[in-house]
Amino acid sequence: MEAAKVSKRDVSAVYAVDLSQRPVPQGDAAREKAALLQLARRMHDAPAEMLPRFVELAMELTGGISAGISLLEETEPSPVFRWHHLKGILSPFNGATTPRDFSPCGITLDRSAPTLTIHPERVYDWIPPGLFLPEVLLVPLYIGRTEPLGTLWIVADRIEHFHCGHAATMQELAGFIGIALKMVRSEQELQQALEQQELLTREMGHRLKNLFTIVDGMVRISARSTDNKDDLVALLSGRLRALAAAHSLVRPSFSDAQGAASSLAELLSIVIEPHEPPAIAGKRRLSIGGPPVLCSGKSVNGLALVFHELATNAAKYGALCNDTGRVDVVWQIDDDDLGITWSEDGGTQIPSPTAPKGFGSTLVEATVIRQFGGTLSYDWRPTGLSVNIVVPLSRLVR
Incomplete structure (x- = not known):
């Protein structure tokens, strides 16, 4: 289905479910908390390595069949989301991109709240043919409370799978993912700064060597004249x-x-x-x-x-x-x-x-x-x- 021919009603239909109306089955809240805290303690040493584990944990805690992280990129002519650390049935699409302004991820960031979409493949023409996505739960990712990063999303194999308990747990997990992404970004910026400092040091050394050579020549020839x-x-x-x-x-x-x-x-x-x-x-x-x-x-x-x-x-x-x-x-x-x-x-x-x-x-x-x-x-x-x-x-x- 072409994006230009999709009506607002078509798009709204896939977001019509209110998660709060679904019953929450008895779960093991203590086990979920323990799993989150265990990953949080390990995140300090290697935040980048923990991101795939966070995605796996999202699938485990919700019973999903696929999950991933979509990060926002400010590209030209328009921004996109890029898929990272995909697990499950969608793992072959790791690195793929989706439009910022025509996607469940974009709507989730606009709402700044957990969002449930039903059969998005029936509305979005960029979803590859043959995929069957009964439900997708998405939660927004932020650095702090203001800077949007993207979304964490999980796919279920049937309708009425997700409930508000899943959404609450994924919001907690999304908070840890946001911290990990911030730590990864800080490490990358520090590494870039160190590399630039090294290049600057080498450059200044080369300049000083050239200047000393020039001055030495001027002193020698001027002394003779x-x-x-x-x-x-x-x-x-x-x-x-x-x-x-x-x-x-x-x-x-x-x-x-x-x-x-x-x-x-x-x-x-x-x-x-x-x-x-x-x-x-x-x-x-x-x-x-x-x-x-x-x-x-x-x-x-x-x-x-x-x-x-x-x-x-x-x-x-x-x-x-x-x-x-x-x-x-x-x-x-x-x-x-x-x-x-x-x-x-x-x-x-x-x-x-x-x-x-x-x-x-x-x-x-x-x-x-x-x-x-x-x-x-x-x-x-x-x-x-x-x-x-x-x-x-x-x-x-x-």
Whole structure:
């Protein structure tokens, strides 16, 4: 029977029984309590292992022919119940799903009370053909009193099998199942937190190793290119500040040696803007702009050092060393490449350099060409230096 053709009367008919009207036969309440308490004591050590035993106990205490737990999952496009720990005639359907809004489980959660359904296979078309389900007793499962988890259900082989005594006992059992499920969830969350902490520790160790390698190289090369300790301190101090600024952008990602992606615009703002002189007549002298580009934690440090060197040279010798010059940094994406143009205007005219390359120039070239597999070109214009950098986008995100 298709869900769209099922009338409200058809659905209501399978829930028309009032359990309180059925007589409760003489039972062994002490035995039932003892069985529940025995499982409760064992639940502390292995709650996940007790869930199948709770289902078996539900069958034993009610005389059912099948039982299981249906847990609610918030899936798209609509939530479903998934069957777990099935016992008896329905055990082959372990792991199957049923709709949240068209099922006895959904009605049980909506009512927030034990529910009895008679021959649900006559109404719900998702029940496999050939199944004969005279009665199904369902009780809701909760964490605490508010968070719905799903239902515990038991199938009987005849009509008028279940009574309110069964419902009361299953409600007690459902309380233990809810506690066990909460304990299982807490264990899973703790395990995930421990795994994430381990990955974070490994990631931070990898980052520190990379930073020490970079700093060691800077100290060695800078020492060879300076004449006294004051120049060495000044040279290293700026580069270390650039590294620190870049490192502040690298957020934990819980993955090997990779930080969460950072915006290129954010990186340039943090690294370059400290070099900008005070604005004149309210006009800023440094601008950046381009489409959104994300850079991996591994590439952030290299980019920070490159643009720190360019900004430092502009402030010492180029467009930012006087009151009139300005710097524009723009970038664009061309197929699989990122092109960045550093353009100075209005600064001191600098002839094309003929002296040997210093550490800064060597660092920029090595980073762009060796680390990123890109190209680098300088244009010493009369109006100011222009630097064109092209790198593959794939090298920035890995």
